[in-house]
Structure formats: C-alpha cells, structure tokens
Amino acid sequence: MVGTPATPSYKTQRTPCSTPGGPKFREEKILVTVRVRPLNRREQAMYDLIAWDCLDEHSIIFKNPNHERPATPYAFDKVFDQSCSTHKVYEEGAKDVALSALMGMNATIFAYGQTSSGKTYTMRGITENAVKDIYNHIKNTPERDFTLKVSALEIYNETVIDLLNRESGVLRLLDDPEKGTMVEKLVEEVVKDGQHLTHLIGICEAQRQVGETVLNDKSSRSHQIIRLTIESSLRESSGRVKSFIASLNLVDLAGSERASQTYADGARLKEGSHINRSLLTLTTVIRKLSSGKRSGHIPYRDSKLTRILQSSLGGNARTAIICTMSPALSHVEQTKNTLSFATSAKEVTNNARVNMVVSDKRLVKHLQKEVARLEAELKCPEPSAYSCMRSLIEEKDLKIKKMEREMEELKRQRDHAQSQLDLERKVHKVHKGLNDHGPSSEVVRCLSFPSDESISGKRTPETRQRTRVRREAMVRRSVTSTDPSILVYEIRKIEQRQRQLGEEANRALEVLHKEVASHRLGNQETAENIAKLLSEIKNMQVVNSIPEDIVIGDQANLIEEITRIKAQGSTIASVERKLENVQNSIDQLVSSFGTSEETPECKTQSKRKKILPFMLSNSTNVQNIIRAPCSPLSSSRKVMEHETQNKVPGNNDAMPSPDTVTRPCKYTLANNDENANYISSREGTPVSRKSNSVNVKKMERMFKNAAEENIRSIRDYVTELKERVAKLQYQKQLLVGQVVQLEGANAAGSDAVDEIDQSPPKPWHVTFEVLRKEIIMLWHLCHVSIIHRTQFYLLFKGDPADQIYVEVELRRLTWLERHLSDLGNASPALLGDEPAGSVSASIKALKQEREYLAKRVSSKLSMEEREMLYAKWEIPQVGKQRRLQLVNKLWTDPHNMQHIKESAEIVAKLVGFCESGEHVSKEMFELTFACPTDKKTWMGWNLISNLLNL
C-alpha cells in the first residue's frame, strides 16, 4: 500500500480548549496520532526488523529495504516513537479532547490498531491520566458542582454486554430521538471519587473478554467502551444555574487485523469476523466522512460499535484517535492498513457543542428533591405506593377479565352464527335430497367421530384428556350441528324398516303355512301353532301410526316427535317381546316334530344344530324362503320367484334314486339342490303323485324332515329378525339420544361449540381403525369385560354397516370413562361409597371373568396349544396358576394391536366363539345376542341400553 502524503500541519485546525467560558461550538477535525511501540519479545526473538522511521513529531515513514524508490511519509497530528511514554501520548494526543467533557462537550478517545500493537496498554494509561486530571480539575473548580457517573460496555461478537453487570446478559440498543442511540438497562454507577472510579474501571477490565491469539497472549477480543458522564453546574449570583453535561468515551477497540492473519480458527475466527464487521463499518464510516460527503448515507447502523459511537464520528463530539503500531517488518502490511485508516480519520470533521442547560435554581432544587424522592421510593416503596400499585394491578386485571368475557361472548356469537349458517345449509340439502335412499351424508357425518390424527402415537394421560375433550366437543358439535328434521327423518326410516321386517316375517310364515298345510305335516297342535305364529307376526307390525310421508319438521315438530317416541316407549320392546313369543311358538312347533321318527342321522343333524343354534343354513332354497326377506332387496319379490318355481317344476321331476331315498336326512335344505323338488313340491304335482307309487312312508318322513328343517330355519330367521330389530333399536336410541342432547343443549342455551370442522370426511376404513384404537383404549381404562371386548373386536372389522355400532360403543365408553373419572375427581363427601364401588366393582368383575376363563384353559385348549401359549406369553415353566397367569396377560396392552388380536383369539377359543379354532366368522356373531355357550345376554348391548337410559 502506498502511503498518502502528509497533511500539512497548518491545515489541521485545532482550537485548544481551556475553560468552560471558551467557545460554545467547535468544528474541528478528529485528532489523529500514531504511537509506535517497541519491538516486543516475540519480535525480538524472531530477529524481526524495525521497518519504520519517525521522521519528526508529525510524520512516519516506511523504511524501504529495497531502496528502489523512496517511500512517502505519513503525517499526523502527532507521531510518538517507541521511546515515548504513555503520559506524553496522553498529554499531547488525548488530554485536550478528554477534558472537553468537563466543559460540556462530548469527547471520545479511540485506540485503533492491529492486535498486540499496544491499544490496551495505551488506553489504560490514557484513562488513568484522564481520571487523575478530571479529579484535579474538579478539585480546582470549587465553584461548580460535579457529578460523575460511569458505565462500561463491551461489544463482543456483535452483542452488547454490561461490564459493570454481566448478569444482565445481552443488552439492546434503543433509538432515542433526542439522545440518539441508548443502551437499554446499562448500569450507570455514580462515582464517589477518583479511587472509586479506578476501582470500577478495574472491574470492567477484569470482565472483558480476553483470548489468546498467535500474536498476543492476552488479546482483547472485544471492543470496550468506558463512558464517564460528567455533569457540572455553576451557581450564579442571579440564582440561575448553568449546567454542563457531557460524556467522555474511552474506547479500546479489538484488533483491526484480518482474521486470517491471527491464524484464528473456531471461536476466535467467529470473534474475528464480528470484530471485523464492526471495524469494517468503522472504517467505512470514517472513509465516507473523510471524503466530505456528509449528506450521503453514512452506515452507522451497520454495526453496534458505530451506532453507539455515532455522535463521536462526525457528530457532536470531540474525538481523538490514537493509532498504535508495531515497528516490526513482519507486521508492515497491517501497520500500513492502520496508517491508512488514520489518514482517513484525520479528514473527518466533528461539530462539538457545549451541552449547557440554564435553569432556575429553586426549580432545579425542587426537581432534584423530587427526583431524589422518586429514586428513594423506587428503591424502597412505601406501603401507600404498594397499595396504589396493587389497585392499579387489580384494575388492570379486571379490565383484562372484562375483555376476555367480551371475547368469549364474541366467539359465542360467531359460533352461533356459524351453526345457524350450517343449519340453513343442511335444511337446504335435506329438501334437495329428501327422496334419496340410505342414511343421508349429513347424518352419517353427525354420527361419526372425525379421526384422531394422534392415535398412532402412544397415549399419555394428557393426550387422553385432550382426545376426550375433543371427542366431547365433537359430540356437542354433532348434536348442535344436526338438523332436528334429519333426525326425525332417520327415526321414521328406522320405523319403516321395522314394519317391513314384520311384513317379511309374515310372508315367510305364510309360505311355511302353505307348506305344512299342503303336506298335512304335523298334527292339529302344529297347525294351531302356525296359525298363532301368523297372527303374532301380523301383530308385530305395531308401528302402524306412521304417516307415509315424512314431514320435515322444525324444532317444535322435533319435540313432538320426541314426545311421540317417548310415549310410544315400549314399541320396540314390544316388537322384541312378540318376536320372543314367535320364537317360543316355533320351539314348540319343532318339539312337536320331535315325536316323529328320527333316524340316527337325523339325531346327529339335530344335535349339530343345537351346538350351533344360530347358524344360518346355506341352502339356496332357504335363502329364497327365509333369507330373502332379510336382504336389503325386496324380499317379497324373491318369495314370489320361489313360488313361481314351485308351480313350474323343472324337467328333472323324476323320482329320486333309491339310494337317495334311503338316506332321507341328507335331503336337508342345507345340502342338496335336489331338495328343491321335494321341498317345493305340493299335492298334485308330479312329484307327489309319483311318491305314492314308491315308498310313501319314506317320502312322508322325508317331507317331515324337510319341513322340520324349514321350521328350524324359520326359527333362525326369527332370531335374525330379533337381532335386526335390536340393531334398529340401537340406531333409534342413538338418534333419540342425539335429539335429547339437542334438546338439552338448546334449553341450556349452550352454544359453546368449537369451530366447525370443514375438512372432508375421511374414508370409513381409516376412521374405523382410529375409532377402534380409541375403543380399545377406553375398554382398558374402564375395565370392560374382556369377553365383551373379544366379541366386539371379532365382530366388527370395518364393514361400513358396522359404523353405527362402533359409534355407539365409543359414545358409551366415552360416557363411562367420563363418569368414572368424574367419580374419581368428586369429593368423597358428595359421593359416599360410590367411587370406590363403581370402579372397584368393574375391576372385581373383570377379575372374576379372568378366573372363569382360566378354568376353561384346560378344557378348551389342547396340551400343545397351552404349552405353545405359555411359551409365547412368557409364562414360567414352573409356577403356580399358569393358566391364570396366561389369562391375566390377555387384553393388557391397549397400544399393541398384535397383542389385542392374539388376546381376542385366545378368549374366543376359551368361550367357544369358534369351535374349530378358526377365526370367528362374522355371520356367527351377527346373529348372536347371547353367548352361544351359556346363552347369557351379550353384556355389551345391554350395557348400552342401560347407559343410554332410553
């Protein structure tokens, strides 16, 4: 780098500052001096050469070793060679500026230079001398009152730290329109005397970030600013007070070298980059100011350093920069950079003013007193101040609460408006899609819980609580967002379906009646029984007051509807009762056939049917006669088809082979297509005419068997009817439950509904998985019977038709869980024995159930199966009650779906859900309301009806 020509000394305008009575305004250039330190030990050890010559007190020149062309000297306000003392540097390069602060002018002394060039060394001396001089001045100026305050900060990695209170952490810079950049919360200590000040400065030095670089064992890695604020007031005879206030900034910058030159890495490199950012901005600011373009943009804000020192750089301050340098040849490049910076700096002009305030003495005193009082109060607040503050806080609290209430009210209004809007939309939809078949999507939506996105994760009590709250919100939402007319519509549809079932049963019985009559099967009693059955089934159509047209009603209609349903009350129960009667009649009918001859095969057949009493026959013809009415398609049509088949027998109306005739029991409806001919034949048909010519007795027995089988199928059918009616009942219960909730919600005026979920419904199989996991967790939490769990788990596997059951189960369990937790949370005084009773009863029942199942392990599982399970479930080989241990492990991990599946399979085997050990078939459970082994009522649904309390 080529040095810039020296500035002639005459161009450097300096106005020595003497007394406070001096000039009030001063435009001057920054005082720039250069200090050369001696070669340090390290440089000496390396036999480094001295590369610089101080030509005189103002200029320095690089000693060009090549002597090729002469170097240009650098000129400054002062150049101090290595022999100069710090005192001299202070006297000639800093004192005048530093003491300006005593006269109300802001002053700043910088030390700038590469690492180890002597900045800290120099600034320490400058500060000591300045403090001494300041206190000397104070001492020698008794007419003025002085107040000194000190603050100190460091800028380290572009963060500002308070050196007098490091604990306060990183400080923020604030922009004050009058005072400029301020450091928030920076501690400012009032200094008692010179000694105190020296002590405080010592603290700051100790607090400063110091690191080790290659060039300096104790390198200052931060920029340090010690700020002395000097306030002085002069008492005039007139009573006026003239006050001066100014700051003296003593700035020890971090090394100006480039990071690479200190071989820095890691933390040091990061420091270097920040140090350089601040210094780079400083040099940019200086360069811009030196070029005289004051009006252009000066990037003070680009670094913390330049923001804080803004007034000292071309502003309201007197500034002195001492550039320190090593004379070593090895540092010549850095030294040239330093001198280049110094050259720019000396071109920067500042406009320092005397910061003077003239005020009334009494006013000042009054203000001073007031300030003192406030300060004292702040340090030690009086009780009155406390109470004042408390009342202020209370007032604020009240305001906040009021605002919260207002917000709640606004939210409520918004939700209400939203639900009104939804209602409008739904009514519109219902009117549009009234004639559609199947449950409306609205109802499906309102009966469905949205899926739980968090279900895959492990459930904690918190997530359970959240899920519960969300579910309750969903229930509320589904209730309040359900259009009453849709519910009524659905209830009516269910009732129509019930009536249809009754009609179908009737038709089936008529077919049977004809069958029996045509073959003169059974005795008088049988005929009477069948007649009785017919009349009972006819009576089953009790839901006869339903108008054909479904009227979409408003709220009033809904309430009427509820009243009607409630008044009707036992309608479904009565259907069930009547079905029960029908079933009993059929049982009697079957038993009346028991008197007829039975072959061993027939007995076996009959026995088999008893083992699986609710199994449906697979016969095509039975499906026509019996199953068809249950199918969702028109049952009557199938019956008609069947009758047509009977009237027009097929061509293969030849007699059955003797082989067939000798095995009459094989002509069951379940096994042989040929039976169609026999079963469907009636008096006068070619088949029956031919029968007389063969073996009338055998034929008669065959018909009897066929009829018996048919009646059994009717019995199955009635069972199925019962189950269907029950299913409908639960659907209806659910809807009625919703209506009742809706009523309750409306009555309470509770509209606190969460935001309406507008997201599209998820596919059922996804929702099903989520709901099932939820149900499994709730079973676990509520200690629900593991037989019930098993039945439910095996029965409902995600078929869309299962949705209603899954929903009901979930609601029931949700209610149960809440009920149990409410009991758990309630005070014993309110509950008496109830909490202990409710929960412990469930646990006890579950325990008994496990004991019961454990007893069945030996009888239901083979030795191999048992041993395999013991091994799999880690039951110790030697130990007591291995069976109970095994059963106790079943259904214990609600998070593990494999565990659940295997538990269900084992329980199913133990209670005999599947005799063969295969997976339980859905059909089997679809018809089962009683446990097939002991004919106990299926606990689950009974519980539901109890809990719904309808």
Ligand SMILES: Nc1ncnc2c1ncn2[C@@H]1O[C@H](COP(=O)(O)OP(=O)(O)OP(=O)(O)O)[C@@H](O)[C@H]1O
């Ligand atoms: N003028 C001087 N006379 C004698 N020794 C000096 C002089 N200047 C500096 N030194 C010595 O040089 C070493 C480095 O000085 P100092 O720590 O002040 O450098 P620095 O520029 O502040 O370095 P850094 O930027 O790494 O903090 C110190 O041991 C110091 O005592």
